[in-house]
Amino acid sequence: MVRKVYMVSGGVSKFTKARKDKTFQAIVKEAYDYTVSNLKIPRKEIHQRIEATTASYFSDHFTRQLMAGIMVQDYLGLIPKPSKRIEGGGATGGLNFQTAYESIASERFGLVLAYGFETMSHVNTWKGNEFIALASDVSFDYPVGGFYSGYYAQMCVRHMYEFGTTVEQLAYVSIKNHRNAMFNPYAQKSGRLTVQDVRKAQMVAWPLTRLDICVMSDGAAAVLLADEDTAFELTDTPIEITGVGTGTDAMRMADRPHKDVLLLPHEKTEDYIGERFVGGKLNYPGIHSFRAGRMAAIEAYKNAKITDPLKQIDFAEVHDAYTSSELQTIEDLGFCKYGESGKFTEEGNTFMPGIDYGLDLPKQGTIPVNPSGGLIACGHPVGATGLMQAVFAFWQLQGTIKKHFVAAGMSEEKASVLQLNNPKRGLIHSHAGTGTYVTVSILERPKDVEIVDQ
Numbered sequence: 001m002v003r004k005v006y007m008v009s010g011g012v013s014k015f016t017k018a019r020k021d022k023t024f025q026a027i028v029k030e031a032y033d034y035t036v037s038n039l040k041i042p043r044k045e046i047h048q049r050i051e052a053t054t055a056s057y058f059s060d061h062f063t064r065q066l067m068a069g070i071m072v073q074d075y076l077g078l079i080p081k082p083s084k085r086i087e088g089g090g091a092t093g094g095l096n097f098q099t100a101y102e103s104i105a106s107e108r109f110g111l112v113l114a115y116g117f118e119t120m121s122h123v124n125t126w127k128g129n130e131f132i133a134l135a136s137d138v139s140f141d142y143p144v145g146g147f148y149s150g151y152y153a154q155m156c157v158r159h160m161y162e163f164g165t166t167v168e169q170l171a172y173v174s175i176k177n178h179r180n181a182m183f184n185p186y187a188q189k190s191g192r193l194t195v196q197d198v199r200k201a202q203m204v205a206w207p208l209t210r211l212d213i214c215v216m217s218d219g220a221a222a223v224l225l226a227d228e229d230t231a232f233e234l235t236d237t238p239i240e241i242t243g244v245g246t247g248t249d250a251m252r253m254a255d256r257p258h259k260d261v262l263l264l265p266h267e268k269t270e271d272y273i274g275e276r277f278v279g280g281k282l283n284y285p286g287i288h289s290f291r292a293g294r295m296a297a298i299e300a301y302k303n304a305k306i307t308d309p310l311k312q313i314d315f316a317e318v319h320d321a322y323t324s325s326e327l328q329t330i331e332d333l334g335f336c337k338y339g340e341s342g343k344f345t346e347e348g349n350t351f352m353p354g355i356d357y358g359l360d361l362p363k364q365g366t367i368p369v370n371p372s373g374g375l376i377a378c379g380h381p382v383g384a385t386g387l388m389q390a391v392f393a394f395w396q397l398q399g400t401i402k403k404h405f406v407a408a409g410m411s412e413e414k415a416s417v418l419q420l421n422n423p424k425r426g427l428i429h430s431h432a433g434t435g436t437y438v439t440v441s442i443l444e445r446p447k448d449v450e451i452v453d454q
Contacts, residue, residue: 005104006231006238007443008224010391011035014408015188015219015379018121024063024220025075028117031222031384032076035113039224039234046234050224051109052082056096056116057383058089061131063119072115082109089135090319092116093221093386094430094439098244100225101441110227117220118381128216135433137251148321149213151253151434153205156324159288160207162278162339165327167207169342171198173323174211174376175359176351181373183355183417185408186388188217188379194358212323212376219381221388237398237449242425243304243442247295249285249435258283262294264334265307271337282338290325290435293332297440300427301334304442309334310367313442314423315396317389319431320374326350329429333440335367355417371396371418386430386439393426393443399451422451 011034013019013027022030036043053076055069065071069085086096093116100114120128133147141151159165174193181190193211201209224234231238250256261272261284272282285291297309306312316333320326327341336344344350348361350369372378372392375385395401396419405415423445430439445451 002105003107004228005101005241006226006228007241007390007394008226008231008234008238009035009038010223010387010394011221012186012388012391013220014186015217015381015388017188017215017217019119019218024068024117024119025072027119027218028072028115028220028222029076031220032113032115035222035224040236041234047077049111050078050081050113051111052103053078053113053115054084054086054096054100054103056086056092056114056387057118058087058092059131059382062122062128064122072117078113088437089432090321090382091386091430091432091437091439092383093388094428094441095246095386095437097223097386097390097441098246098439100223101241101244104225104227110230112225113222114225114387115220115222116383116387118383119218120216120381121218125216140252149205149208152322152324153208155253155287155328155434156207156322158286159324159328162288163342165342167199168195169327169346170207170212170323171195172345172359173320173326174198175357177320177370177374177377179355179357180352180371180418181377183414184373184378185405185410187373187377188215190373190377192358208322208324214321214375214380217379217381219379219384221384221391223387223390223394237452238446239394239397239443240446241441242444243300243302243306245296245299245301245303245440247292247438249290249292251433251436253287253434256285256287256291258286260284261338262291262298264298264301264309266334267337276339288328289338290328290332290431290438292435292438293329293429293431293440296438297333300440300442304444306442313367313425313427315368315371315420316427316429317370317372317393318374318429319385320370320376321380321431323376325431326369326374329431330369333427333429352418368420371420386428389428389430390441390443393428396420396423397426397443397445403452
């Protein structure tokens with residue numbers, strides 16, 4: 001039987017285009033300092049009791065430094081404790097979170113710090129895109145002009161062809177996430193947009209405009225995970241990690257098969273047969289869906305005993321490097337069936353309750369997706385992103401969004417806008433390449449832990 005694992009604290013640096021004032025070590029320390037300052041015992045004692053760390057950063061190229069993780073370990077004063085570096089493309093932070101989880105679930109350690117960072121501003125944007133494109137197949141895809149906006153545009157067009165998804169539905173995702181970010185003091189960019197704003201933005205790879213795509217970022221995040229006894233010693237409101245799942249797929253999209261859909265517990269084979277599918281049956285995954293995402297969800301849901309995600313999950317932070325990938329992902333996660341995410345989003349199901357988005361949203365707030373603003377608006381310093389999702393999910397489940405946002409300089413009125421009413425279970429999702437690594441983790445507030453009264 002796996003030992004229970006809890007998240008007890010977390011911290012995030014400001015995500016921004018460039019942090020010219022500090023080195024990557026010092027940016028991580030910002031997140032670390034905040035993490036260890038929000039517990040019941042003194043930070044000095046926490047520092048001494050941390051048994052091990054896991055470090056995540058995507059590319060050695062951005063820092064022009066091999067073994068940057070151990071340099072952070074040294075800077076934080078945690079040498080000679082055990083540590084390891086985790087890397088897996090865009091899923092690096094999510095894989096790091098699960099590595100720290102596993103080190104406690106296996107009973108190797110009782111208190112583990114996971115930290116992640118990226119300083120992508122150290123190179124020009126074109127060079128950064130080249131580095132990121134190295135996460136494609138450099139023998140086949142990369143030499144013929146492969147770059148990620150092109151890949152995702154191709155997948156998006158196929159999704160539009162298969163399911164009738166529209167560019168206006170893509171724009172709804174951008175409108176939602178940029179608007180949510182207006183209430184997140186850690187977010188890199190925000191704004192109140194219209195469909196016309198998104199569609200008139202500079203075209204990158206049709207149909208994706210600059211407002212459909214995340215930007216490169218500098219930033220760091222840290223989380224502290226613990227076994228059950230340690231968790232309740234450190235905080236009155238620990239959040240349990242009840243399920244983790246990881247999936248993989250072929251690096252090259254051309255190698256993706258056309259088979260039967262991998263079904264979630266609430267689905268049946270007949271759901272994907274009929275006239276609404278090209279050829280009368282959904283050929284899966286092709287390039288319109290992420291098989292790794294569905295596999296990760298299947299494992300995480302099994303562990304967390306989730307049989308109907310739309311009813312049992314209160315919110316999700318997902319990897320929306322592109323507006324299209326958010327639509328693809330909510331299908332993989334089973335919030336709606338394959339082919340229905342455009343309409344599901346357009347109806348408002350994934351929007352936060354109580355926020356005016358300037359849109360007609362008849363079902364606003366069913367299951368909020370990316371309350372933080374997601375990668376598109378909060379930012380995407382790759383090695384930190386999956387941990388950032390964990391921190392915001394943790395604060396959301398504790399009911400402490402207002403407390404932390406006020407501490408970051410936001411007014412009390414704005415600081416409470418993103419806090420959901422009594423959330424019990426959240427999902428975080430991290431994604432690499434064109435769906436080559438995907439992680440899904442479920443965080444849940446224990447029944448005997450009450451949400452903080454704000």
